[in-house]
Amino acid sequence: MLELSDIQSSxxxxxxxxxxxxxxxxxxxWIGGGISIEPQSEAVPYLWRWRDLRPQAMRAAELVGTQQAERRVLRLTNPKLPGIASNTLVANIQIVMPGEIARAHRHSAAALRLIIEGQGGYTVVNGERVPMYPGDLVLTPNWSWxxxxxDTDAPMIWLDGLDTPLVRMLDAGFYEEYHQERQDFGATVNASQWHYPFSEMRAALQRLAAVSAGDT
Structure with missing residues (x-):
């Protein structure tokens, strides 16, 4: 007969x-607690308001240049998680002023950029120049230059999202600087769709809404 064993050790x-x-x-x-029956994240809800963040981004642009900062970003930090927004993601506000560049590099973490403010500044992903306008989504796959x-006359500001904490947890983080400050245009490698202009997405959503309205 099979049964649970009961060993009475002192x-x-x-x-x-x-x-x-x-x-x-x-x-x-078997000591010190078992598997949790539900998630137990240390992260807590928190709201960052744009009316607070924008002045701080502008102040950062006054105090710190892109020569001094690899990326001039303000990291949104969860009150219970040091330096990160969640256990798997970081969220940053990045600002690039007129006439400035942010030098080329690549890293293991994948990134996205949701453009908040500015008209026509650009990012270059693997040699492809991508113009940026409010509402646009720009993807940067992992290990992409x-x-x-x-080159406009107004600040460019966007939200960065990266899976850096997840990559760090997996001990998979690599980083490399480009051999020059900026990439050459047109040398696209591993091409993929990484630009989703808001103008196109808005039109697609409006078409979807019209179809959905017809179904009701």
Missing amino acids: QEELEAYYAQLQAQHVTPA HDHAN
Whole structure:
């Protein structure tokens, strides 16, 4: 007959055994809590308001140049998670002023950029120049060369999202600087769709709304 075993060990025996395990950097899985029956994230809800963030981004542009900062970003930090917005994602506000560039590099983390303000500054992804306008979504696949530039007369501001915490947790983080400050245009490699202009997405949503209205 098969059944659960019941071994009545003394407390002294167990403590001696646990001490031996600890000395060998081994932990018995049956003590100290088991598997959680539901998620137990330390992250807490928090709202960052644009009316607070924009002045701080403009102030950063006054105090720190893109020569001093690899990326001039303000990192949105969850009150319970040091330096990150969630356990798997970071969210940054990045600003590039008229006439500025942000030098080319690449990294293991994948990134997205949701454009908030500005008309026609651009990012370059693997050699492809991508103009940026409010509402546009720009993807930067992992290990893709990318740099930014603003040849307009107004600030370019956007939201960065990266899966850096996840990559770091997996010990998979790599980083490399480009051999020059900016990429040459037209040398696109591993081409993929990484630009979703808001004008096109809005039109698509309006068409979808019209079809959905007809179904009702």
